[in-house]
Amino acid sequence: MTLEEPRADDADVLDDPRVTPMMRQYLEIKAANPDCLLFYRMGDFYELFFEDAEAASRALGITLTVRGKHLGRDIPMCGVPLHTADDYLQRLIAGGFRVAVCEQLEDPSEARKRGSKSVVQRDVVRLVTPGTLTEERLLDSSRNNFLAALGRVKGAGGDELALAWADISTGEFRLMAVTAGELPAALARVAPGELLVSDALYDSPEYRQALREAKTSVTPLPSAMFDSTAAERRLLSFFAVASLDGFGDLSRADVAAAGALVAYVDRTQKGGRPPLRPPRPEPSGAVVSIDPATRANLELTQTLSGERKGSLLWALDRTVTSAGARELAKRLSAPLTDLKEITRRLDAVGHLVEAREMRASLREALKAAPDLARSRARLALMRGGPRDLACVRDGVVAAGELATILAVGGLPAALEEISARLGALSDELRGALATALVERPPLNRRDGNFIADGYRPELDEARALRDESRQVVAGLQATYQDRTGVRSLKVKHNNVLGYFVEVTAQHEAKMRAEPLSGEFFHRQSLANQIRFSTNELADLEGRIASAADRAMALENEIFDTLCHAIAEEGERLDAAGEALGELDVLCSLAEIAAERDFVRPEVQDGIAFDIEGGRHPVVEQALEAERSGPFVANDCVLGPADGQDAGRLLVITGPNMGGKSTFLRQNALIALLAQAGSFVPARRARIGIVDRLFSRVGAADDLARGRSTFMVEMVETAAILNQAGPRSLVILDEIGRGTATFDGLSIAWAAIEHLHEVNRCRSLFATHFHELTALAETLPRVFNATLRVKEWQGDVVFLHEVVSGTADRSYGVQVARLAGLPEAVLSRAKEVLERLEDTERKSGAAGLVSDLPLFAVHLAREAKPAPAAKDDALRLRMRDLAPDDMTPRDALAALYELKRLAEET
Template sequence: MTVADACPAETEAPRPAPDDAPEASAARREDGHVTPVMAQFVEIKAANPDCLLFYRMGDFYELFFEDAEQASQALGIVLTKRGKHLGADIPMCGVPVSRAEEYLHKLIALGFRVAVCEQLEDPAEARKRGSKSVVRRDVTRLVTPGTLTEDALLDARRENVLLAVARVRAGEDAFAYGLAFADVSTGTFRVCASSAAALAADLARIDPAEVLLSDALFEEADLRPVWDELPAITPLPRQSFEGAGAEHRLAQYFGVATLDGFGSFGRAELIAAAAIVAYVERTQLGARPALAPPVRDADDATLRIDAGTRINLELVRTTTGERRGSLLGAVDRTVTSAGARLLARRLAEPLTDLSAIRGRHDAVGHLVEEGALAAALRRRLAAVPDLARALSRLSLGRGGPRDLLAIGQGLEEGLALADALRAAPPADLARCAAALARCEPGLARDLRAALVEAPPHLRRDGGFIAPGYDADLDATRALRDESRRVVAELERTYVEATGVRTLKIRHNAVLGYFVEVTAQNADRLREPPHLATFTHRQTLAGAVRFTSPELAALESRIASAGERALALEQAIFDRLAERVVAAADAIRTAAEALAELDVHAGLARLAVDERHVRPTMTAALDFAIEGGRHPVVEQALAKAKGGFVPNDCDLSAPEGAEGGQIWLVTGPNMAGKSTFLRQNALIAVLAQAGAFVPARSARLGVVDRLFSRVGAADDLARGRSTFMVEMVETAAILNQATRRSLVILDEIGRGTATFDGMSIAWASLEHLHEINRCRALFATHFHELTALSQRCARLANATVKVAEWQGDVVFLHEVVPGAADRSYGIQVARLAGLPPAVIARAKAVLAELEAAERAAPAQRLIDELPLFAAARRPPPEAAPADDALAAALDAIDPDALTPRAALEAIYALKALRPRRG
């Protein structure tokens, strides 16, 4: 049954809800006619068809029809029913209001959107309109993955980004893309330009929680592979991405006449930014979070890292989605949630601006040298709450007393940190100190004075304004508290008058104040002289309840005093929240400065604890690392009481060369080739993110693009085998890498036939050397490729040392110049536990294959490996053979050559060939 079938009837309410009495009486029809409650539900649901509707009924959010079926399955809660419609049961389930955030978190994580429908009036007001009147309700908020603000729904140490993608035509057959991305929970708002080629990489860098697209863009077949990688997509009507009113919408949202003061934006960027603010206004139902004005990311300001490389290197999450085991998990020493989020962003977006990178290193270096200052900063930072998220909740009207307290504490700590940093010379630290010095001391003092030390979480609970802050509130509280004392005195009077020692005056939401005695003593209050004082109210299994004129009058006084005290607190809260929102720019700036300080101090602590050093950053094609280490593996080995073997790596461009070096790394499986490759890529990321690096020394030229093809994975959902995925990623590298790029490639060509794979690996290596001319590490089991070092000037061979001992292989994990002549695959298989019979047979087969290869004529190898005719760019014109070349050819006896001798002879002939240019 669907909601669209009709407005259903309902039976009696499934749960007691005394505050919904009018609806309870209107919920008993089973004749197929529309009941007021269900009519209201259907109307509100029809306005929010793409959301699960949390329909407030008393102390529960109820769901009906398909919503109930989906929520019941997703949340693992009981699916029940509420009456019938057209002879069929109406599915229903519900969650307690007190636990709503817990259930919302689960639903949002599963990709649902939820419309929260609240009661907008007191049920008593509804009763005044008649017994069948329904409490007024409406949706107060749409909860989506990208618009969360509550701490319970968010990961405190991870950004929650809402992103919009817009596309405009930039020529006859070309398009320009604009990306706008905001974190509603903190107020950050950025835009950038993109292209079809860079779109996937940009989306991976931003890592959004929810993506807004026009429905036309969403349906485009060419972009389907890009959208399939995203966590939550919300297609919107084409009108949401119209360019005509984009600039006006943005100006209106930020209350300015023109956007010129915010910078220069492209048309696609403006459209995407306007789509963001329109969606935020829609989901927040008019409430406006304290978004900062949009800031445009400069083109090529950050290190380009494609999605595959991010996965391979596990920068902020492992391949299984966990933080632990990633680079971020290994280097995070921050003490605030805002600092952790900023560090994650910096690792995802390393800089390419040499000056900015050095500025971050200066800040970290200063705190490494000034250990006492760094320790003092970290102690104060540990007490800093999450200012940005508290500000966002207050601006949306969802804040509580603890958010006000967080703002006050954060501003106070910011002022103290500004004083501590006055003498810090690095520009980045001085900028933080200047931002913190602008914290509003008056606001901080007022918030501290207004709030108790441990306020309640919810403002409706009251009791959060400190005594002495407001005279009127103090007087009202005194009246309320005095009334409570009078209740105790009245109870003693009744005990003495009746002689019932167990008599108690109690209170609940239904009856208010009442006198309660045991059933055995009830008759005493029903008889003279007490009959004139006490009126029977309720009989329970073991107790009887009464009221009295005095108690009713006292209840009225207490209720009015308590309500007035709470109303006064609410008014004070609203005034303080308005002041906070008015100071949003200063608070946001302070929050950013505190997060940056935390990152610098955390990286300084990391450098000291893990023996990281400051890298020397240059504008040249340098890449010289001495004693480099893998930060994640090293820490894992340290926990296991093991040691990490450091290794050198030098890919720097030789003097006068037009490109960097390539290291061809050979060695057996399990020897550490992949670790070596990854550690050098991670060192580059850390350095350009502003961190010190795990090495004895490092001299690094800024990398513009980082590419990694390490490991094997398939993509069966898109019809891609492991080898196809490998080739797609390799193609991206060869087509996009520049002279300033860093490339790490592992086992190219291993997913297909041996000669095919060797050919591809050979050609790829030549292309990297001749065309891309980038710095690269190329690991392979094709030992034949090592001969390329004789003709490729910037290619050097390196191998991972191993030793054999009594038939076993011992991995030394040391990378040294040279080439491996064996893969030791059978020894590794033996270590893995293959049966002895299999190992013995493998050895016999290997011996036969090696003997056959030694006996094979050279021409067979040449014929089956067309890679020896690989083209080079630019192909030189054929030069006439000289006497030396002719003499060398005459000296060759093809029938007498082994395959390796044939290969060496070919290189010798190539060396004699006349060159041009």
């Protein structure tokens, strides 16, 4: 989407006298928002016209109709009801559209006062884009919806890049310096809903691939929006500060990215200010770098098929709040490298593991805590309703209860800080919200009745007049009867006089005499009745007529007052909202640790890596759910060997289905969990800080970019070999299997040597090339391991145990039998395998190459003994004979030759 001025080519159309005033207004607003679908408010519907209507009807599957004519042609139109607009918006945004929401800014009755042809004032109040959603129904409560901006500043040493990202629905705002090489990993970690870039960067071949792989909606903006000088002014104005020094040491690229993001937020929200906190710079290398391929292979927050179920997040998530679910996803996506902060988290989890009663009390109180951050953001943007006020109320109450539970001595530092933030909220706000709101308010302000009875006397009176006018009139009638002594006096109403007092004619003189004549004045005389009125009745009539409007106005006034009080408490509410999410995560990690028998890892500087009894957290739960037996735990030692200053490289051989890939992944996940501040699935774990995590597991192609499976494998392997350092953890599975045997073996061989000599990192290398195990004899940090199996009556039993040593077979034919291949194919495969193995034993690799006839198409219906080589020669010689062309001498010679071959056979 580009944000442009109205197009000049619309001027002639707008001046055409045939254009109706309403359509002229529509075209003017549409011209100002050319790249958006325009939701044009008309009463209880949002209408779309012309090309917008045609596009929306296709995308939403709604009926396309017509509404009048424009310049002699029918106007295509479709519409969506106001009360279900969010559902349609969600589908349009998911379909790649952007929507400009145009609201009525005045009541239609006001427009009619200006004349019969006057048009209701309308204008766009916000632009709805993938990165600027705030509505509850448009968002996933368990995930952040980040808007990101990539700033670039050209310097003598090359491009300086920075990534800014913010969630306007929660207020989180962060900054990070990146290089071109780090950009894909950073975008994969943040996973923004929308990425802002300058149009110059968008068109740059250098960044085209990274932007394409970002798997997000990329929005190019004018380069002027990324000018660092103008961006600084925007940030100063947005946060109302005199200097950016208080935000940390920001580079020009940081300022450019943050300023562009703020400008885009300001334009899309049309002046509404979301409660963004000042941008928080993230130090370089503060989190483990995980490239997109590794993140996908390890299935951290979603599986390869895009589902949450089956991911690491799914297996670990025991959170009970939306804020906690989002915080857990962020921690798993960005494990820390700061040992001090990791230790703080582990201390807190350890305390909650031991304090079972406290953990249970905290989790019970957390269940009552709503999504405080998102409700506050909607209220700040004036898109919130009474339920958002109730969410803030319930969140403030829950924060107070949690602070009380945590008000004990001996807490770890992380829990002490959380307790302080939760307890900092003012009692005044808590009391005001608790007394002002009903227990379960309606969704929308227009529904009314969300302020509790007794909170404001004048509101109670207006409601009484609105809802109980008969009782009010009856009470007034009784008052007048007592005052006049006329028991037959009635208070009545008609459309001519309104409310009036009616008495029989016999009481007329009394009503006209002092002192009653001073209060009751004559309105009408009938044959048998006399009618009077009073100032009180006239006032009552006016108040009853406007009671509903008065009640609504008072409720809205109280609503705005409460919103102002919430805004005044904004910083403390933001801090409490963050604390709620952090506390929920710590309780969740303690709960899963106690439930699944996780242990506290020993995280330290250096390159240690010693896992005892490690388990895969996802596979273990899946096996239990399927009742497929217990998970087999395994040890893994990748730390430096005696006398060595670099990590080990473990070459793992073994059968298909033996568990090599699971073993590789589980050790990577254990390291990741430890640095995220979680206990780990193992009996013991000692891990030196990992700064980069690389994984090359599985096979996939990229046909859209012309990449075969093997090409994708080589690209990912190249990234690892070019970037891994001594503190990295690398897991590689089946490198080289996508090409010819000797090509693949040579590539895998060279890759191991490079990892050993150049990268010098802790590595797990699974392979079916048994020849690679010989490297352990020449490379001092290479060690062999294998997966144990047992053969029983022709079948193979996978034990899933990792032991030292090498495998002599891959058991591929046995796995094929388990997969259900036809028996004829299995018999032939076994026959070919036996002959290949026999040839290799006798002749080595050269014998295999010369024995290519083994791979001729085999069409036998049943297993038969393979013909001897000389039998083949006899058959071939007989086939080549041409008796009709032979002389008697030639025929005799051929006969003797056949006899000799037959005797040799």
